[in-house]
Amino acid sequence: GAGVSQSPSNKVTEKGKDVELRCDPISGHTALYWYRQSLGQGLEFLIYFQGNSAPDKSGLPSDRFSAERTGGSVSTLTIQRTQQEDSAVYLCASSLEPVNTEAFFGQGTRLTVV
């Protein structure tokens, strides 16, 4: 596709369940970023991939959060044992290279934990 694609667009899950959020970056983009945005708040950095490697996992809030990227393309963010405070919009962005190139966002996944 032409842009960054995220799925699902919306996810409602029960507290304690696991969820997987998917990001399909722009073809050929080597850098991929995940952010979380709670209502009315700024973008919270979660993790960054260069190819399949994650040089910076410093933003993952707890060990319930994990992410992987395969084939230098699709990335999955997994949240285990979801809590109500995990409710937010999860945004993915990709860029051609990690520096001096522009990053573009997907439409986001709105996660609601009930």
Added chain:
Amino acid sequence: QKEVEQNSGPLSVPEGAIASLNCTYSDRGSQSFFWYRQYSGKSPELIMSIYSNGDKEDGRFTAQLNKASQYVSLLIRDSQPSDSATYLCAVINSNYKLTFGKGTLLTMNP
């Protein structure tokens, strides 16, 4: 010290006036600088990128970068109602991490 700092606003400007948005960053080794616009309920949309000191103009938008002062700004000329949004400053630091400020809410006075 926050990595990227912006005044949260709201910044209110008259229609047709110049809006000036400012941002500072903490990592002196930062390499790439961006401004994004975010409408309520939407994803951030890239509006400007700047990589070297000086000014960069694109239509009604001008980005300014001063690496010595660790300062980035965005000027919006002839402000329109459609410019009402939150403006996010973003920086790629020396560790290649793309970090965002919390954003400045810009509103128009009719």
